[in-house]
Amino acid sequence: MLIRSKVDAQKRADQIGYFQVELTVMEQENILSLNEDQHSAIVSYHKNLLGELSSNFDIDSNKQEKQLSLGMKITSFLGALGLAASVFFLFYQFWGKFSTNIQLFILMVTPLIGLTATMYVSGKEKTGYFSKVFGLVTLAAFVLNLSMLGQIFNITPSENALLIWAVFAFLLAYATDARLLLAMGIILMASFLSAKTGTWNGCYWINFGERPENFFPAAIVLFLLPFLPHNRFSGFSSIYRVFAMLLFFIPVLILSNWGLVSYMNFARDSIEILYQVAGFVFSAAAIFVGIKKGWSEVVNTGNAFFTIFLYTKFYDWWWDWMPKYLFFLVIGLTAMLILFIFKRLRNPDISKEVLS
Amino acid sequence: MKIAISSRKLFLLAFLIVVITNIIVLSGVVFNRSAEPYREIILMERELTPQYRVHKDNSGLSLQLTWRVLDINGHKGYSYYSRQPAWLNREKLEELGFNIIADYLNSDIDARLYKKPVAKEVFIVLENNGEAYQESLTRAQIYLEEKKVLLSSNSGDKRLNKNVKEAQRRLERERISKSRLFAIDAGIDSEWLREKYSDQTRFIIAKGLVEPRYNYQKKGVTGYIKKLSVENIHVALKHRQLLDPVLLKNISKQNVNVSSRYKVVLAYGSRYEPWIVAASPVE
Numbered sequence: 001m002l003i004r005s006k007v008d009a010q011k012r013a014d015q016i017g018y019f020q021v022e023l024t025v026m027e028q029e030n031i032l033s034l035n036e037d038q039h040s041a042i043v044s045y046h047k048n049l050l051g052e053l054s055s056n057f058d059i060d061s062n063k064q065e066k067q068l069s070l071g072m073k074i075t076s077f078l079g080a081l082g083l084a085a086s087v088f089f090l091f092y093q094f095w096g097k098f099s100t101n102i103q104l105f106i107l108m109v110t111p112l113i114g115l116t117a118t119m120y121v122s123g124k125e126k127t128g129y130f131s132k133v134f135g136l137v138t139l140a141a142f143v144l145n146l147s148m149l150g151q152i153f154n155i156t157p158s159e160n161a162l163l164i165w166a167v168f169a170f171l172l173a174y175a176t177d178a179r180l181l182l183a184m185g186i187i188l189m190a191s192f193l194s195a196k197t198g199t200w201n202g203c204y205w206i207n208f209g210e211r212p213e214n215f216f217p218a219a220i221v222l223f224l225l226p227f228l229p230h231n232r233f234s235g236f237s238s239i240y241r242v243f244a245m246l247l248f249f250i251p252v253l254i255l256s257n258w259g260l261v262s263y264m265n266f267a268r269d270s271i272e273i274l275y276q277v278a279g280f281v282f283s284a285a286a287i288f289v290g291i292k293k294g295w296s297e298v299v300n301t302g303n304a305f306f307t308i309f310l311y312t313k314f315y316d317w318w319w320d321w322m323p324k325y326l327f328f329l330v331i332g333l334t335a336m337l338i339l340f341i342f343k344r345l346r347n348p349d350i351s352k353e354v355l356s
Numbered sequence: 357m358k359i360a361i362s363s364r365k366l367f368l369l370a371f372l373i374v375v376i377t378n379i380i381v382l383s384g385v386v387f388n389r390s391a392e393p394y395r396e397i398i399l400m401e402r403e404l405t406p407q408y409r410v411h412k413d414n415s416g417l418s419l420q421l422t423w424r425v426l427d428i429n430g431h432k433g434y435s436y437y438s439r440q441p442a443w444l445n446r447e448k449l450e451e452l453g454f455n456i457i458a459d460y461l462n463s464d465i466d467a468r469l470y471k472k473p474v475a476k477e478v479f480i481v482l483e484n485n486g487e488a489y490q491e492s493l494t495r496a497q498i499y500l501e502e503k504k505v506l507l508s509s510n511s512g513d514k515r516l517n518k519n520v521k522e523a524q525r526r527l528e529r530e531r532i533s534k535s536r537l538f539a540i541d542a543g544i545d546s547e548w549l550r551e552k553y554s555d556q557t558r559f560i561i562a563k564g565l566v567e568p569r570y571n572y573q574k575k576g577v578t579g580y581i582k583k584l585s586v587e588n589i590h591v592a593l594k595h596r597q598l599l600d601p602v603l604l605k606n607i608s609k610q611n612v613n614v615s616s617r618y619k620v621v622l623a624y625g626s627r628y629e630p631w632i633v634a635a636s637p638v639e
Contacts, residue, residue: 097415099593112374123363142374146377152590154588155384155586168374204474204477
């Protein structure tokens, strides 16, 4: 098994754990009996392998370590947000007391110092917790850098700043293998692409949210990006796909209920019906493709949106005239039906048949 | 396809992005401020107002460019926040690139009434202390005369008496404290606007956002100026040393008519971005 990322290493360590538990059960039930040499060879092999994985990828080798890691992830996330906000407010608190030259010096040097610190920490630390914190603070410093230059010199706001910040966030995310920074990069890049789509269609860039169709090109680009190899990076492909689906289905949901914000000049009802159909078709297609490719996040997101589209339609059709007990009964029964279908799909023989 | 760039190279690229972006931004600033032509205009506090509420966590200071329009509803349509000038009609909007018939006046009645328009960035001409301001003064005078005529026929009416006093206060504010900066035209060809409004001491050409709106009273589409792209002008430390003592003088009562306490020389560069050249207290 080729181990290229921390996720791969963790999977292998978990696999070893399950094997050891299963081996003990099989020995207790006298199905398998290994002699002393074979036993010690396996133990020694696993010990060396886990030691190697631990030193290279800092994996969690037991349940307690896993729980502790989760706590550390949450803490580092909160710490990163706190420090990033602190950098912002620190500058705002004192910048009025500095001359323009000193302001410029501070704004330009802070992200460079942040980058140096992130690079140093990521080289020294295997876990990546501190490099993620430093990375986010550095991104905040760079955002502050450009936005404050805009304020100091009264520069006309431009969507190009979003592109620069997005590229910077992506570089930091790939350099430190940080999903939080990747999410920041994706949000910034999606905003840039949507703003650009808006300007090509005659909008002022900052109003890109007023026409939800502006998000569709960004959704397509983000969905295609994980087709480039991402094996070295932990969970990056899933994050791209989830964001791509959110950027597609949320605008579709808005347009299916409020057709007047569409670019299309058809009657309002026609636009809403078109997007309602698109919502059902694409969410069902997402579930199908997700099962076929083994992308659990695509299945779950598709499932969530299919249910939302379905319930929205139920509300439109029945809320006003149906007794409330009956309406909620229908909702409940529908949920049971969906559960039944998914239970059937979980059966490997049936899912194989459906997908073939 | 194999992509394997080392972390060190990615960090190096990030360093380059920070440095190159700063160089590009600062080059743009230098270009804006050095390349001809640029224009300078003297504005008073009534046109460049300090923010009323300065946040305690922000030590910076900016002055807001306060501009007005001659309202579409004539002298009765008096509103401090009016952003619908009479000149920004349907023809003007089409000239600015809006496709009114296709986007806002189609056969679907719902769309005509509710379809949310999208804003465009165009060039807006602002006139300081010119004909538009004189017209605004005249409107305030006419309004006062009308209220006086109504009161003279019912001299004991308290409501009419109150209306006259309000009209007098409006005229007083027009004369002393309200901004004399008016948006008078818009276009997409900045060079043409520069030539047409060549008086550098009276006209500013700035970028701003315009959008069509359905006017229910007029039963048609009219234009609305949402904002100028740069409305808050940063005050550098060297100018603050002159302005801060003036700004610290308290105005004893809100809504009182006060004359401007300072004047500012504001320049607009080749990229239509402003900066403060000089600031001084008014004696």
